[in-house]
Every structure is written in C-alpha cells, then in structure tokens.
Amino acid sequence: SQTIHQWPATLVQPVGSPLSLECTVEGTSNPNLYWYRQAAGRGLQLLFYSVGIGQISSEVPQNLSASRPQDRQFILSSKKLLLSDSGFYLCAWSARDRWDTEAFFGQGTRLTVV
Amino acid sequence: AQKVTQAQTEISVVEKEDVTLDCVYETRDTTYYLFWYKQPPSGELVFLIRRNSFDEQNEISGRYSWNFQKSTSSFNFTITASQVVDSAVYFCALSEANFGNEKLTFGTGTRLTIIP
Numbered sequence: 001s002q003t004i005h006q007w008p009a010t011l012v013q014p015v016g017s018p019l020s021l022e023c024t025v026e027g028t029s030n031p032n033l034y035w036y037r038q039a040a041g042r043g044l045q046l047l048f049y050s051v052g053i054g055q056i057s058s059e060v061p062q063n064l065s066a067s068r069p070q071d072r073q074f075i076l077s078s079k080k081l082l083l084s085d086s087g088f089y090l091c092a093w094s095a096r097d098r099w100d101t102e103a104f105f106g107q108g109t110r111l112t113v114v
Numbered sequence: 115a116q117k118v119t120q121a122q123t124e125i126s127v128v129e130k131e132d133v134t135l136d137c138v139y140e141t142r143d144t145t146y147y148l149f150w151y152k153q154p155p156s157g158e159l160v161f162l163i164r165r166n167s168f169d170e171q172n173e174i175s176g177r178y179s180w181n182f183q184k185s186t187s188s189f190n191f192t193i194t195a196s197q198v199v200d201s202a203v204y205f206c207a208l209s210e211a212n213f214g215n216e217k218l219t220f221g222t223g224t225r226l227t228i229i230p
Contacts, residue, residue, distance in 0.1 A: 034217070043120075043222035044159075044205065059217075088157060092218075102149055103218055105159040 002027035006091045006106030013113055019064075019078040021109050023091030026072065031093040033074040034103065035066055038088040050074060051096065086113045116141045118208050120221035127196055128229045135191040135224045137206030143167075148182065148189045149207040149218065159205070165189065193226075201228045 006023045013019060025031050035047040046059045048066035056066050063082050067075045074091060088110050092103040117140040127133045139148065150162040163173065165182050173180045177194045193200050203225045207218040 036220075044207075044218075044220040046217055046219070049217055090157075090159065092159075102161045102164050104161070105151075108157040110157070 002093075002104065004091060004093055004104055004106045006109060008109060009107060010110045011112070013081050013111065015083055015113055016080045019076070019081050019085070019111070021076040021089055021091075021111075023074045023076075023106055024072055025074075025093045028072070028093070028095065030071060030096045032096055033068060034092040034094070035074065035076050036090045036092060036105075038090065038108075040087065044090065048076070081113045083113050086111055116143075116146075116208050116210055116219045118206050118219055118221035120204075120206055120224050122224045123222070124225045124227070126227040126229055129198060130195050132192060132194050133196055133226065135193075135204050135206075135226065137189045137191065137221060139187050139189065139206070139208045141208060141210055143210045145210075147209040149209070150180065150189075150191050151205045151207060151220075153203040153205065153223070155202070162191075162204075196228045198228045198230050201226060 003026045033050045036044045037047050038044050047064060048056055048058055050056050050068045053068055053071055063085060064076060064078050088108050090108045091106040094103040095101045119138045122136055125133060146167045148165045151159040152162055153159050163180055170182050170184055179192045181190045189206060203223045205223045206221045209218050
C-alpha cells in the first residue's frame with residue numbers, strides 16, 4: 001500500500017533562518033506531488049506541484065521554493081523565513097495520469113516562525 | 115479559473131442533529147471532479163468522497179450523504195444523526211481534469227463542532 005511521510009511534525013524557527021521540509025512517498029511510482037499551506041483559520045492553498053523529477057510549478061509568488069531530487073521525494077525550502085511563513089504545511093500525492101483519483105495527504109508540519 | 119466557496123465558516127449543532135455543509139464551485143471545464151475531505155484536530159486530511167462531473171447521482175455512505183447539483187454548481191454534504199467524532203474542519207475541493215496535473219482547489223473549510 002502507498003504511504004506518505006512528512007517531517008518534522010512541528011517546527012519553531014526564528015525569522016531569517018532557513019527551512020527544509022521533506023516529504024517522501026512509498027508504494028507508488030511517478031506520483032504527482034504537491035505542497036499545500038494552511039494558514040491559521042484559512043483554507044488550503046496550493047504552493048507547488050510536481051509531475052516529475054526536477055519539474056516544479058509554483059502557484060503563488062512567495063518566499064519559498066520546492067525541489068524534487070528523486071521521484072518520490074519532495075522538499076520545501078526557504079533561505080530566510082518570514083513571520084508570514086507560519087502555518088500548517090501539507091504534502092500530498094496523487095496518481096499520475098489518472099483523472100479519477102484523489103490526493104493523499106501527509107500528517108503535516110506545523111511551522112511557527114518567531 | 116476554478117473556485118470553491120464554503121460560505122459557512124463555523125457550524126455548531128447538538129449531537130444527533132442533522133447538519134448540512136454547503137459547497138459551491140466555479141469552473142469553465144465540463145469535466146471535473148469534486149471532493150470532500152475531513153480534517154480532524156490531528157491535522158491530516160482524510161478523503162471522504164470523489165464525484166465526477168458526469169455523475170449527478172446522490173451518494174449515501176452510512177450517516178454521510180452528498181447532493182451534487184450541476185444546475186446550481188453545488189456539492190453539499192449532509193451528516194445525519196451527528197456524533198462528537200464528526201467534529202472537524204471539512205473541506206470541499208475541485209479538480210479540473212487536466213491529464214497529468216490533478217491540482218486541487220480547496221474551499222476555505224467549515225469548522226463543524228458537535229456539542230455533546
């Protein structure tokens with residue numbers, strides 16, 4: 001069966017520090033991968049998605065970047081965190097080239113920038 | 115561009131009452147998918163249902179039921195005989211069927227509190 005791992009679960013970082021959140025998927029190949037952010041009291045916003053290694057699409061301009069160094073690995077990064085980067089970050093995957101499929105989400109990382 | 119609106123920010127009902135969560139969507143595509151996810155206090159999103167744009171049949175799964183109406187672009191979710199375990203944030207989402215790129219557009223969510 002497929003599983004998605006996301007870590008760390010919680011993170012407190014000072015303003016201006018770097019960030020690296022990692023997400024890995026097991027049990028499937030060539031997944032579509034996604035990073036979403038949920039700000040406090042708000043809905044989910046798609047930040048990045050990837051349809052293959054090295055292929056990253058950004059949905060909103062921001063202080064964050066994403067990379068996909070391996071097929072089942074998706075990394076969210078920042079060189080210098082801002083207070084506004086605080087939120088709940090969720091990684092997700094969906095099957096490639098399947099219209100009739102849902103996205104499966106990781107457990108999330110709660111990031112607090114202080 | 116696609117958009118999902120969940121006008122109800124928060125709802126509280128007493129246990130055993132029925133409750134309906136509203137979802138209205140906008141899309142230019144004729145082929146699309148609608149979803150409902152549940153986010154319990156632990157934070158992860160739990161998939162509840164997927165419905166494609168060509169299937170307007172209502173669906174029932176235990177105490178849960180979904181009413182899809184293309185005429186009003188709505189995909190409402192009803193919980194019958196609510197229980198405390200139903201307390202969560204519920205998200206409606208839309209995916210346009212672009213092959214190989216199934217991005218989800220989420221609504222802002224409805225926080226449901228079931229009062230014992």
